[in-house]
Amino acid sequence: MSTPSEALPTAPPAALREIDDLPHPAGLPWLGNTLQIDKPHVHQQVEGWARRYGDFFTISIGGHRLLVIADHKAMGAVLRDRPEGFRRTPRFASIAREIGLGAGVFGAEGEVWKRQRRMVMAGFDPRHLRAYFPSLVRVCDRLEGRWKRAAASGQTIDLQADLMRFTVDAISGLAFGAEVNTLESDDDIIQRHLDKIFPAMFRRLFAPFATWRWYRTRADRELDASVVKVNAAIDGFVAAARQRLEADPARRAAPANLLEAMIVAADDPGSGITEGEVSGNVMTMLLAGEDTTANTLAWAIWLLFTHPESLAKARAEIDAVAGDPSTWTHERFAEMHWLEACANETMRLKPVAPSLTLQCLRDTTVADIRVPAGTLVFLALRSDSLLEEYFARAKQFDPQRWLQPDNGPNASSANRVSMPFGAGPRVCPGRHLAMLEMKMALATLIGRFDIERVGTAAGSEPDERMSFAMGPAGLSMRLVPRRRPV
Template sequence: MNAAPITTSLREIDDLPSPRGLPLLGNLHQLPPATHHLTLERWAAELGTPYAFRFGTTPVTVWNDIELSHAVMRERPHRYRRYAPIENILKEFGCNGLFSIEGAAWEPQRRLVMQALSIPHIKAFYPTLAAITERLRRRWEAAAREARVVDMTDDLKRFTVDVTSALAFGEDPNTLENERVLIQEQLAMLLPMLMARVNAPFAYWHYVKFPRDRKFDEALIDVHRHIRELMARARARMREEAAAEACATPLGETPHAPRNLLEAMLALRDAPDSGITDDEVAANVLTMLVAGEETTATSIAWALLFLGSDDALQTRVATSARRVLEGSTVCPSYGAMRELDLCEAVCTEASRLHPVAPYLSFEPLEEVRLQGVRLPAGTKMFMLNRPAMMDPNNYADPGHYDPDRWLHDHRHESASQRGAHEPRAYLQFGAGPRVCPGRHLAAVEMRLVVSMLTANFTARLATNPADIREVCTFTAVPSEMPMRLALR
């Protein structure tokens, strides 16, 4: 007798487990913007995944399968796109650059940005990176001598803004030595406003502006004025240099290539029939400023939570850093920087426990069927990052802060020696064709700052570590990171 065939019915979104909500509001009242990522993770633990919740009447599916996350990211941009409200709101901000742009416009912009953030370009830029790091050291030395508590998150954002501006645009705003730089304050408003509007039940700002919206609009006008001035100065330099080189360059030789991202974008924009507008160039300038400031600064700040509360770890990192720096206050060369693996590892491990990107958001461009669930085109998908990084099948003793798990020697021990270690579960830079182009620059900045800090100072948290909370302002930032520094 033949057994009856086993069939698995296809589930619809409405068949998925869901937290109880309210008519029309759905689950909005349960998702305060600053901590909504923690609620999404709690529901995943209670309901399992996939589950669905509702932004008003719009369903959002939530997943935590690492293989599925990689599969979705491999199929961008042709089968999946980023969560559409992000692109729509960034268009309104004039910030729809490489991070959020979709379709055919993505690839040429990707090539430009990858060239600006390539390893050879960053290696050539290293002396400037070291000089900006020395500027940060001097700022911290002054605070140490005056026994002032340092707002580390603010200082780290100043550092990353200076680095990004100098590398990508050829101009250094020096926010570290100029105490009140307007562009710094204005950029800090963008991601929180993006989060607030992405999570709003409707586009209220199209109809009424609250004081916060009006203040943001005024700041955005100033930011775009600053960017257009950057572009104008870059064009003027390019014209002057082209005229000088036309006289000095022998016939048949090519004048110099663009020296930074802004010059490359402007050269492409100004080429005949480029199809690129000044607005698109400005959007990428703003994207670079915001992305370069927030994510790297936050990764380093989370590492300070552990360094500042563990004397033995800080001493070990300091000893390692001082051996490489050989008496210098800042790592002296790109080659030496490559020996600072432990300094990067403390940041990587901190962002495993406190992911800067707590989830990634996508939509399919066509109907797809995932894990037995039918998802129509445009279905909202949130892919949680932390559950996989806290899974003992991926990382041994996952709740324990252990930078050694990321070191080269440790990773090459046998599985029985080191326990589980699955690097693919760490998705802070994404994966697939749209993996973050700035990941190498971020690693260099982490190594430079952590080595400089530990080699020159002892750092202690100036608050109870238990009082430092995750606050989601599009990225998950520490609520505070005050530290007292003392000269070594």
């Protein structure tokens, strides 16, 4: 036993750094880096600064200083310290409110978030996903029909627009039990209105001045009109779901979709969930499930087209495991490890949420930095995923890195470096649905068609364009029916 005088010397606690001491890219007085920010490419710009200034530095936008974190371990710690330690930014919540979006789980905080998250997670129960599988197959069938018509007429497909129709139809069925059919309609479709909302939120989040409060541009007026239309559609979904529950009270014990589950929960006198929160979460699901999944799919299709060996392996797996769409099952899609690896690799290289901005709620430390309550924190989520330190040949598309040598799934630490769905208690609740949708859309495309071309008009690599979700700019696709059908 050692006496106190013999005790081993312990290392003195490492000195904490202050935010003021961190490096920062030079900016202008008061305006800081505001005018330097290239909004559509802000993620790449911040990643570039991280290479220059390290994993922790500050930037200043619109009079606010942000602590940028590019180290995945520190980002993971921040994401896990929610809802008590960090929140989404109040600016996000106020802009969403001002646009006319109801209060949903994405923007909620504290106890309200806990209540809503419980309700939403019940709706994403895997049993619901399994029950919903046949209607996802129907949506894939409509996607195939749309692409067959385009192939027959030699028409060039606007890839992202079609994929957004697919994701809106898919999420509407699961979440609301509504057969929204944007794939077979070119009318005043809900998706055209939804598409105005995210870009507007993104513009306003980064705007140095709230110009829309004193002068409404045409884009602002169009946005208002679109929000009115989408809210009216949501009121329709809620009314229809209420009618179904009234007509068949037994559904209350086993709600068939997320919306019915939310209404049942809201009707419980002790729930604390308001009618506004129900509608707010309908809107949240529509918005959170559309661009994210569609953009990831667009990137995946482009990456597979430009990597023919990976595409051939995907086709072989689709033929061997999924088979003809009339025989598709939920279980078979769970076995499609190569397609899942392709999706994981796509999201490592091209995450549609390459950054998240949060606000610190209490004085804390992140790594060796003292972070006072109120600090805004910009998480450069993709930064480490592109480094050789964590991924060999990091810039290359190599789905095999997500598999064991025997091609079984590889639940390695790669998941903790690449965080396309976020992490911690607020990790994306739609991730399993998104993965299933993506595998099914890829099986429809690769199993039924030969891809003649996917690319930009200029033939160059697509620009990574942030508009709330990061997507490829200007991708179009040409298809022909598969020459040797399954």
